[in-house]
Every structure is written in structure tokens, then in C-alpha cells.
Amino acid sequence: MPLSPLRLRLLVISLLTVSFLGALDHTVVSTSLATIAGELGALNLMSWVVVGYTLASTVLLPVLGKLGDVLGARRIFLGSLVMFLAASLACGFAQDMAWLIAARVLQGMSSAGLQLMSQTIIARVTTQRERPRYLAIIGAAFPIAILVGPVLGGAITDTWGWSWVFWINIPVGAAALGLALVAVPHLEPGPMPRHFDVAGAAVFTAALVALVLAVTWAAERSAGTGTAAALAVSVLGFVAFFFVERRAPEPIVPFRFFANRTIAAGTALSAIIGVGLFSITAYLPTYFQMAYQTTATVSGFVPIATVFGMLISNLLTGWLATRTGRYRIFPIVGTSLGAGGLSVMALLPAGLPLWVPMIVMGVVGMGTGAFMSLIVAVVQGAAPASQTGAITATVNLVRQVGSTVATAIIGGVIGFGVPALLPAGLDASTLTPHLVHGAAPAVQATIAQIYGAVFTPIFLALAATYAVGIVAAVLLPHGRLSDEPVPAQKASETLSA
Incomplete structure (x- = not known):
């Protein structure tokens, strides 16, 4: 209206x-x-x-x-x-x-x-x-x-x-x-x-709670029978949820819409935002404090540059998409920038001036912002108006779940990788940036190399995630955003050609 x-x-x-x-x-x-x-x-x-x-x-x-x-x-x-x-x-x-x-x-x-x-x-x-x-x-x-x-x-x-x-x-x-x-x-x-899909809501809630418990306990390095049991419950729960939703007359997650290429590709792009960028931002300050020997305050400049790039790009592409009606180019360019930027982060040697990784992560942020909000609008336009809330929830859901799971996995990789590479005499549980900055130059160099060795495969994995996003973006159908008002109970299944 x-x-x-x-x-x-x-x-x-x-x-x-x-x-x-x-x-x-x-x-x-x-x-x-x-x-x-x-x-x-x-x-x-x-x-x-x-x-x-x-x-x-x-x-x-x-x-x-x-x-x-x-x-x-x-x-x-x-x-x-x-x-x-x-x-x-x-x-x-x-x-x-x-x-x-x-x-x-x-x-x-x-x-x-x-x-x-x-x-x-x-x-x-x-x-x-x-x-x-x-x-x-x-x-x-x-x-x-x-x-x-x-x-x-x-x-x-x-x-x-x-x-x-x-x-x-x-x-x-x-x-x-x-x-x-x-x-x-x-x-x-x-x-x-x-x-109302009470069974689907209950099964999904149980499966997601179990998943969050499993990844939280694993990230805290308290993995044991409780973590394994929670993970098993989560896997079984999501399998059960899939079959419940397939049979439900009014499912809370409309899987049938994923036959629409726009919705399937757009949902995948939304998940990539959570996995590829939101998961790493919390760990960037630690990386730069240890590998670049910066203070806590200075280390915060890199995530700030990332988020600032995301903010500017989000607003700019929203304005351009409304002005031109074109949308497909933005996720293609955005995922390419994300994949390229994170690949560069994996190759950067520790100790460079901080403005170098700030620029690189700013580019990653700009790439992500290029389709962060736009993809929600594109997916909404491909679903019936009577299902707008359900499809919008699905797009946001995959982004948050992807971020939660990937954040825990990255935390686990750091928590396992750093102690495994530390030389004798250094205890990972007491290793703080303040302690490292006060250590001998040789120790500082060793710690920098260790954090570089641990974070390099992380950056490469996230770059690969954005590379998958390039494929999803290319699979988006060609089209233009429609100027026609969306009726209250009627909308086309696909974007206007």
C-alpha cells in the first residue's frame, strides 16, 4: 500500500x-x-x-x-x-x-x-x-x-x-x-x-539450541560427551525439521520457494555474509595485537575500517539499485571484492604498517555492504506478498546461524592452533598482548609468526566462502526491480524480466 x-x-x-x-x-x-x-x-x-x-x-x-x-x-x-x-x-x-x-x-x-x-x-x-x-x-x-x-x-x-x-x-x-x-x-x-506449524517451531528450536550449546562449549574448549551429545541432537533435529516442514501445510520455513533460483541464490548470499565476514570481525583485534604488536585501542581500527566500508557501500548500492533498477551486478562485484580482500589478508606478512590491512579489510567491508541489504529486497520481490515475513525471516536466519557456527569454528581453530605451535616455556592460557609486547624481540617475532600461521588458513577459508558467493551471485537471474506497487495479497513469483 x-x-x-x-x-x-x-x-x-x-x-x-x-x-x-x-x-x-x-x-x-x-x-x-x-x-x-x-x-x-x-x-x-x-x-x-x-x-x-x-x-x-x-x-x-x-x-x-x-x-x-x-x-x-x-x-x-x-x-x-x-x-x-x-x-x-x-x-x-x-x-x-x-x-x-x-x-x-x-x-x-x-x-x-x-x-x-x-x-x-x-x-x-x-x-x-x-x-x-x-x-x-x-x-x-x-x-x-x-x-x-x-x-x-x-x-x-x-x-x-x-x-x-x-x-x-x-x-x-x-x-x-x-x-x-x-x-x-x-x-x-x-x-x-x-x-500453525507448532511441530516445526518446536523441532527447530530444540535443534538450534542444541547447535548453539555445542559450538559454544567447543569454542570454550570444554568439548566432551556433552558437546558431542548436543551436536548429535542438533543434527538429528535439523534432519527431522526438514521432513516436518516438507509435510506441514503451513511451514514456518517455506522450503518449496527454494525452487525459485532468485530465492535460492539470494539466501546463499545472505549465509555467506554471516560465515565470511561477521564471523571474523571479533577476532581481528586479537590478531593485530599479537601479530602486529599493536595496543588494544589501535587494533580496533581494522574492524572499524571494515564496518565503515560496509556502511558506505550498503547505502551507496541501495541508492544505485533504486535509481537504476539493476541489482545483479552488485553481489557479483561485492563477493569478488570479499574473496580478493581476504586472499590478500592471507598473504600479508605480519609487521606491515597498520594502514595496509585497514585498507584491505575496508575493501572486504565494502564488498559485503554492496549486497548486505540489497539481497533481502531481491529475495522479498521473488516471493508472494502473503509470505513476505516468512521469506524475510529465512534470509536473516541463515545469516545469523552461519555467523554463530563460523564464529565458534574460528574460535576453536585459534584455541587449538596457537597452543599447539607455542614453543616450550610459553603457556597459551596466560599469553596476553601485554605480556607479548614486553617480551624479547625474538619471542615477539615467534608469536607473530604463530598467529600468522594460524590465521592464514582462516582467511583463505573465508576467501573460498566468498568465491562460492561469486557463483551464487552469477546464478541470480537477469532482471530489473519493478516499479509496480505490490498488492496486499498478490505478488509475482519472480522479479520482472
Whole structure:
């Protein structure tokens, strides 16, 4: 349904604000964790403040996507925003770690609704041609949150206390809620399903929880029978989920749509973003502190350059795709830049001036941003309008699962590879950047070589992932984004030729 220019601007402002709040809570807590764990006295549970949030937001994606199609995106969006504000309030009042983790799970569940319904609402009120520009604006929330979140979280914790890391959401979110009540239109929901896919939702939740537990325990190098059992449950669960969805009359993940080449290739490209880039950014500072002997502050410049390149490219390609109607060239160029940049990272000798890897990773970020939001718009345009929420959830789901699994695998490779190569007399459990920087030059050179040897195959593997993305991008059908409005309950199965 078309909106007036003023109402569309108000809608975009509202969606951008709440998307930023949801994305910010992924990053703002990181610099507060040590303080929170110390005051609540549960250092062993600290990681679950982040894991609980991420797991809940991932698990709920397909369920909320289906509910958005059935009940209407506006209802799910407003309900998620109210729940997010209530959960933020509860987080700040937490008296122990169990309370905080439970509140963070609620925050993650509601964050999934904010992220997903923002993209779904844009898809329902814009043409295919307009959509990339607006999705790029809303998609900018994530890289901005990566840039400002850790700094903002540290400043708030030092100035007002860690509770305000969560309470700061209340006034901003309340203002966004007031704006959303006015700006978000009433969208006609799809037909009520005869049977909601309860079995599919339950099996998927169990399989994903088991997967996250397995990769989390493996990354913490506490692999054992528990890790193996969780992995086995996960594999069996996803196999069962596939067969349940094939038989379900109203599946939460519409596998039948993958017969459409646009949807199949676009979903693969979305997964590659999670696997190829989002998984490595958390480890880049450690790599540069150890291999390039930089301080913690300086090492942060490389991920900042990566995210900044992603932000600029995301906005630019969204504008260009809307202006020209062309979309296929951007993922082809983007995946090529990602594959080339990560291959160069594997070949760079340690000790070069830091601006060299900053430029290289900035190029990788630009390549990723070239199709990060655009591919969501392309896939949405290839699915029926009545399934917009479900297909948008699927695209986001593969990206988050890919990022979670690849992050754990990379952590495991580093955790195994570095201790295995360390010379006698150096203990990996006590090896800190401060200790290395104060060691003899020969020791520093040895550590740099070790980290280079461990990270080289990681960069090459991620470059290969982007190379697969080039194939997926080439397989996207030729076409142009349509200027025709998308009816409430009718959309073409493919993009206009």
C-alpha cells in the first residue's frame, strides 16, 4: 500500500530507530560484561548474557516471520517494541545473573521481531524499485551499532552504572513507539492458516539450541560427551525439521520457494555474509595485537575500517539499485571484492604498517555492504506478498546461524592452533598482548609468526566462502526491480524480466 512522502519518512525514522536499538543491544553490553559479572558475582555465567540474547533472537525469527504474515506485521512490530522496552527495564533492575539472563532472553526475542518486521513492513509499503534504498537505510543500523556500541557501553557504565546500558533504551524506545503508532500503517494480514506449524517451531528450536550449546562449549574448549551429545541432537533435529516442514501445510520455513533460483541464490548470499565476514570481525583485534604488536585501542581500527566500508557501500548500492533498477551486478562485484580482500589478508606478512590491512579489510567491508541489504529486497520481490515475513525471516536466519557456527569454528581453530605451535616455556592460557609486547624481540617475532600461521588458513577459508558467493551471485537471474506497487495479497513469483 502506498504512503504519502511525509508518512513514509516518519515510518523510516521510526523503523531505523528501533532497528538501531535492537542492533545496539548486540554490541553495547560487551564493554559492561566484566562490571556486570563482578557486581552480580557470577563470572562463570557472563557469556550467557550475550549468548542468551543471540540465541533467542535467532530461534524466534521463523516463528515471528510466520506470525507477521498471519496476524499482520504492525501487530508483531508494536508488540515486540513494547516487550523490548519492558525487558530493558527488567535488565537494569536485575539482582542476580539468572534474572539478567532471563531478561536478556526476552530482549533477544523482541529484538528479532523489531529487526524482522522492520524489513517486512518496508517490503509491504514500497515497490521493488524503491525497496533497496529504504532497506539500506534501515540496514545501516547494524554497522553503526558495531561502531558506537562498545564505546557507548563503556562510557555509560563508567558514568552512570551498568543498569543504564539497558535503561537508556526506555526514553528512545518510547519516543519511537509513539512515532510508530502514527507512522506504521495497518497492513492487511494474510489468510489465517488452518494449522500453525507448532511441530516445526518446536523441532527447530530444540535443534538450534542444541547447535548453539555445542559450538559454544567447543569454542570454550570444554568439548566432551556433552558437546558431542548436543551436536548429535542438533543434527538429528535439523534432519527431522526438514521432513516436518516438507509435510506441514503451513511451514514456518517455506522450503518449496527454494525452487525459485532468485530465492535460492539470494539466501546463499545472505549465509555467506554471516560465515565470511561477521564471523571474523571479533577476532581481528586479537590478531593485530599479537601479530602486529599493536595496543588494544589501535587494533580496533581494522574492524572499524571494515564496518565503515560496509556502511558506505550498503547505502551507496541501495541508492544505485533504486535509481537504476539493476541489482545483479552488485553481489557479483561485492563477493569478488570479499574473496580478493581476504586472499590478500592471507598473504600479508605480519609487521606491515597498520594502514595496509585497514585498507584491505575496508575493501572486504565494502564488498559485503554492496549486497548486505540489497539481497533481502531481491529475495522479498521473488516471493508472494502473503509470505513476505516468512521469506524475510529465512534470509536473516541463515545469516545469523552461519555467523554463530563460523564464529565458534574460528574460535576453536585459534584455541587449538596457537597452543599447539607455542614453543616450550610459553603457556597459551596466560599469553596476553601485554605480556607479548614486553617480551624479547625474538619471542615477539615467534608469536607473530604463530598467529600468522594460524590465521592464514582462516582467511583463505573465508576467501573460498566468498568465491562460492561469486557463483551464487552469477546464478541470480537477469532482471530489473519493478516499479509496480505490490498488492496486499498478490505478488509475482519472480522479479520482472
